[in-house]
Structures are given as C-alpha cells and as structure tokens.
Amino acid sequence: MSDALNRRTFLSASAAAGLSLTALGAMPQKPTGKIRPIVISSANGLETVKKAMEMIKAGADPLDAAIEGVAIVEADPKDNTVGYGGIPNEDGVVELDAAVMHGPTHGGGSVASLRNIMHPAAVARLVMKRTDHCLLVGEGALRFAKMHGFKEIDLLTEDSRKIWLHWKETNGKDDDRFPPPDDELDPIVREFFGIRKHGTIHCSALDTHGDLGCTTTTSGLFYKIPGRVGDSPIMGAGLFLDNEVGSAGSTGRGEANLLNLSSHTIVEAMRRGLSPKDAAMEAVKRIVATNKAPRNRDPKGRPNFDVKFYCVTKDGRYAGASLWAGAKMAVHDGDSAKLVDCASLYDEKAPEN
Numbered sequence: 001m002s003d004a005l006n007r008r009t010f011l012s013a014s015a016a017a018g019l020s021l022t023a024l025g026a027m028p029q030k031p032t033g034k035i036r037p038i039v040i041s042s043a044n045g046l047e048t049v050k051k052a053m054e055m056i057k058a059g060a061d062p063l064d065a066a067i068e069g070v071a072i073v074e075a076d077p078k079d080n081t082v083g084y085g086g087i088p089n090e091d092g093v094v095e096l097d098a099a100v101m102h103g104p105t106h107g108g109g110s111v112a113s114l115r116n117i118m119h120p121a122a123v124a125r126l127v128m129k130r131t132d133h134c135l136l137v138g139e140g141a142l143r144f145a146k147m148h149g150f151k152e153i154d155l156l157t158e159d160s161r162k163i164w165l166h167w168k169e170t171n172g173k174d175d176d177r178f179p180p181p182d183d184e185l186d187p188i189v190r191e192f193f194g195i196r197k198h199g200t201i202h203c204s205a206l207d208t209h210g211d212l213g214c215t216t217t218t219s220g221l222f223y224k225i226p227g228r229v230g231d232s233p234i235m236g237a238g239l240f241l242d243n244e245v246g247s248a249g250s251t252g253r254g255e256a257n258l259l260n261l262s263s264h265t266i267v268e269a270m271r272r273g274l275s276p277k278d279a280a281m282e283a284v285k286r287i288v289a290t291n292k293a294p295r296n297r298d299p300k301g302r303p304n305f306d307v308k309f310y311c312v313t314k315d316g317r318y319a320g321a322s323l324w325a326g327a328k329m330a331v332h333d334g335d336s337a338k339l340v341d342c343a344s345l346y347d348e349k350a351p352e353n
C-alpha cells in the first residue's frame with residue numbers, strides 16, 4: 001500500500017472509530033502541580049510519550065495522558081503489534097488485549113480478545129469507571145464497547161492480511177528454510193516471513209502531582225490460537241502500579257509474565273527500596289529461574305524468548321530491563337523525548353532478533 005493510501009486508510013479508520021477518546025471516560029483537568037513529570041514507554045512509544053507529556057503539562061490525569069498517547073500507536077496501521085493493523089489470530093481476525101491502572105484511585109480495568117474496536121485501552125478505562133468489574137472479554141467486551149459508543153471497524157489492514165495469508169498458505173510453519181521465490185513475495189510479507197513474534201505498547205505516566213497512571217495495549221502473539229490472552233490485560237502481569245510506590249509494565253512473551261506476575265514483582269521490589277533497574281532485573285531473573293519447559297530453553301538452558309520491562313518510581317526515577325541485549329525504551333523527562341537503552345541480563349541479542 002502506498003504511504004498516501006495508508007494515511008487515508010488511517011484517517012478514515014480513526015474517524016470511523018470516533019476518535020474522541022476524551023469523551024469516553026476521561027477525568028477532569030487539574031491545575032498543574034510542582035513535581036517534575038515523567039512518561040515512559042516501550043521503544044515504539046516515542047510519539048506516545050510526547051503526546052502524554054503534552055497532556056500532563058496541560059493538566060490531564062496521568063492515565064488519560066497514557067491512554068491518548070498509546071491511541072496514536074493503536075491507530076497506526078504501520079505498527080503491526082497493536083490495535084489497527086495488528087497481526088491477526090490464526091483465523092485472520094485481529095483480537096486485542098489492553099488494561100489500564102489509575103494510581104490515585106487504585107482502579108483498574110481491562111479487556112481481552114476484543115475484536116473490531118480500534119482503541120481497547122480506552123474501553124478498558126470504561127470497564128474501570130463504568131462497571132464494578134476489572135476484566136471483560138470477547139463478545140461481552142465488544143458489546144460493552146458498543147454500548148458506550150465505540151464504532152466497529154475491520155482492524156485488518158491490507159498489509160496485515162497479506163502477511164497472515166502468506167503464513168496460512170505456507171501451512172503455518174514457523175520455518176523459513178524453504179521460502180517461495182522472493183519475486184512472488186510482497187516486501188512487507190518478506191519482512192515478516194518466518195517470524196512468529198509479538199509486540200505491544202506499554203506507557204506509564206507520572207504527573208505534576210506525583211500521581212501515576214499506566215496502560216498496556218496489544219494485538220498479542222502473531223497468528224495466536226483464537227481466544228489466546230497474553231499478559232497485557234492482566235493486572236500484575238503486563239502492568240501494575242501502586243500510587244505510593246511506582247508503575248511498571250512489560251512487552252514480550254506474555255506467558256512468562258503470567259507465570260510470574262512480573263509487573264507486580266517490580267512494584268513490590270521498588271517498595272522494598274530497590275532502584276528501578278534492580279527491581280526490573282529482579283523480574284528478569286525470576287523469569288529465568290522459573291523457565292523450566294525444555295521447549296522454552298536454548299541449548300544453554302536460557303530462555304529462548306525475550307521479555308522487556310519498563311518502570312518508574314513515584315519520585316521520577318525510571319529504568320528498563322530485558323533478558324537479552326539491545327532493547328530500548330522511550331522516555332519523556334519533561335524537556336525532551338528520547339530512546340534510551342534498557343539494561344539486560346545477557347550480553348547477546350535475543351535469539352529471535
């Protein structure tokens with residue numbers, strides 16, 4: 001698809017989805033406080049941290065700022081790991097997972113296996129605010145979103161459909177030893193050939209009052225079994241915060257976080273006084289220690305996957321950490337947005353990179 005066409009699709013899809021997220025459950029503006037704000041995100045969140053910081057400086061609630069920040073990526077057809085344009089499940093249907101947590105109220109909401117809605121993080125905020133529950137899934141989550149005015153759209157873009165179709169036509173084999181000739185493959189398909197990865201966006205925001213908000217939103221594992229839910233919508237796993245301590249979130253192999261409640265681990269480690277880097281490393285090491293299944297280990301017994309963590313303390317210190325080297329995170333410190341290196345347990349790059 002040409003850039004112009006992509007752009008047109010993006011704009012019309014955003015409009016169809018009714019991009020007035022503010023009307024969909026945002027908190028009232030506050031006068032700005034005196035604390036230096038910080039917004040952190042995964043490496044795909046540079047625009048996210050800029051948007052969230054701009055909103056925080058204008059007095060927005062930190063959760064609303066984080067949700068609007070990730071909405072840019074949810075609506076971006078070129079990010080194939082989140083929202084519109086996400087790689088679909090094995091049946092070619094995009095299924096989204098997202099969660100939010102709000103520091104001042106210690107509220108949380110999430111949606112899982114949500115189809116046809118571009119902004120699952122904003123739906124998750126409504127689950128938090130307009131139900132007495134924390135998690136809605138599948139058909140029920142879709143009905144709830146529609147009840148609140150979200151419009152259904154087809155989240156599959158031409159690119160993500162072609163990538164999925166090629167996977168399907170090659171019998172779903174995660175194997176590029178016998179690829180069809182290059183000239184038959186669209187470059188976007190080529191780029192994804194033999195890759196069975198995931199991707200996600202996390203954003204944690206600390207506002208000028210020292211209040212926290214966070215969200216994680218994703219289309220999850222490429223070609224997943226329909227109904228597979230990862231860590232992103234599970235509080236404690238793909239995100240967690242405590243307004244007295246800090247906020248944490250993750251991208252990467254969700255199953256490892258579900259089995260270890262890693263984001264909760266990080267916040268609890270920061271509560272004990274560990275630095276953000278050491279707290280994130282504690283979660284990394286826990287994953288290594290508990291990763292027993294032979295299929296998930298390399299010949300040296302190390303995890304054959306990656307998980308990345310991002311965290312910020314209530315006093316504005318932040319860090320990222322991953323199992324394997326090379327990960328980055330996006331940060332806005334109130335002055336500028338930048339990508340910074342995450343610490344890693346191993347010096348080598350992730351096996352799947």
Ligand code: ASP
Pocket residue numbers: 197198199200218219220221229230231232238250251252253254255
């Ligand atoms: N954590 C997400 C999931 O497991 C995917 C990812 O971040 O790569 O669904």
